[in-house]
Amino acid sequence: MTLAELYPVLQELPAALRSRLTDAVQPMTVPAGTVLFDERQPCQGFPFVLTGSIRVVKLAANGRELPLYKVLPGESCIITSSCLLGHADYNARGVTESDTTLVLLPRALFDEMLDVSAFRDFVFDLFAERISELMQLVEEVAFLKLDQRLANLLLGKGRQLHTTHQQLADELGSVREMVSRLLKGFADQGLVRLGREQIEILDPSGLRKIAS
Amino acid sequence: MTLAELYPVLQELPAALRSRLTDAVQPMTVPAGTVLFDERQPCQGFPFVLTGSIRVVKLAANGRELPLYKVLPGESCIITSSCLLGHADYNARGVTESDTTLVLLPRALFDEMLDVSAFRDFVFDLFAERISELMQLVEEVAFLKLDQRLANLLLGKGRQLHTTHQQLADELGSVREMVSRLLKGFADQGLVRLGREQIEILDPSGLRKIAS
DNA sequence: GGGTCAATGTGACAATGGTTACTGAACCAG
DNA sequence: CTGGTTCAGTAACCATTGTCACATTGACCC
Secondary structure (H helix, E strand, C coil): CCHHHHCCHHCCHHHHHHHHHHCCCCCCCCCCHHHHEECCCCCCCEEEECCCCCCEEEECCCCEEEEEEEEECCCHHHHHHHHHHHCCCCEEEEECCCCEEEEEHHHHHHHHHHCCHHHHHHHHHHHHHHHHHHHHHHHHHHCCCHHHHHHHHHHCCEEEEEEHHHHHHHHHCHHHHHCCCHHHHHHHCEEEECCCCEECCCCCCHHHHHCC | CCCCHHHHHHHHHHHHHHHHHHHHHCCCEEECCEEEEEEECCCCCCEEECCCCCCEEEEEECEEEEEEEECCCCCCCCCHHHHHHHHHCCCEEEECCCCCEEEEHHHHHHHHHHHCHHHHHHHHHHHHHHHHHHHHHHHHHCCCCHHHHHHHHHCCCEEEECCCCCHHHHCCCCCCHHHHHHHHHHHHCCCCECCCCEEECCHHHHHHHHCC
């Protein structure tokens, strides 16, 4: 997929800007696990993800992480937008989840592109969308118990999933032992069947009831 | 203060829109404690607060609340913006904290005003600003212990504060007993002096160390 | 088969926060 | 002054989550 295909809004830019974009900017590929940006860093530019994905997380003092969201190809990074618009530093960390190809739109060019209403609307819409995701996250973290959050997480991953307990714990910002314990509970209730790196959801509606 | 003084961006609207604004819309005054909007409700319009304030909270299943932010005169409500832009329903509750005068800009007029770049930028900037506040909140709720959050809260309120433990608990989304317990601890360490509806901060740097 | 490593199971324990159920102290209205 | 109301202090208890320290299991490679 090309940049223009993934981010069709770019085709609505005036030709002059568009050519400056293709001139000034070239895709780069970074390996999995690269820290693209981090807390307290100034924001360098706006990423367009072509392949792979970026995991955006908040770091706790004790080293644990709380996943905020992911940026997939065609999507955008609300925190970067916010930093660029507010001229503030990052307040989260962005790490490539897998090998990732992306185009980094420099800050100056981003500012210019914001003068184009189509692009502004693009960023704006994504803002609105992500806000409600963040609200959802706040709600989960503040109010739901771990079993509810785990049930939610499982339900969002299809009937048959291939992960380790550690990975699930990471996605919840918790620890493996808790996930193992809760999954055991789910299995005892006949909600899931467990196997090594394997979880089969037997009773989605039962899980939904737990997630309530 | 008039609407135009509190929200100077409105003066940059074309005269036609401005007169339609003053025609179509009149300030209303609502008593303290009025629920202006609530979860799962469609968004009716964009509020400009003239006097008083709106408290925006997330509701827990058990009736407790997590305060997200407040809208003071001259400020804006990011959740409302987000709902209007994304054509989604509210995902939080807005309650007047005191008797409040506000102008409710109807959705249709809001949409039209978004075509004006000055207004769009106004909303945009506020978005960026609030996002980092929300990130801050996520971090607090997810990572900090209650004593740290309480210390933070106290530090943000000046040397000498006049509140009840209950009010502090509400602002933290916790309960009075916990606040009493923690304040007692702070007092034992000589960080604060307690009185009825009265807390005097004796050692701000000590509190900051707890808030770490 | 045996060794090795990652993934998982598990039990005891600690820390945190919330709940219940009081008591006492200050304040205010009559 | 009195009785009621709000605010604050406190102790016992419980639920949830996290921590530690292992034991076990399965996969895979020689």
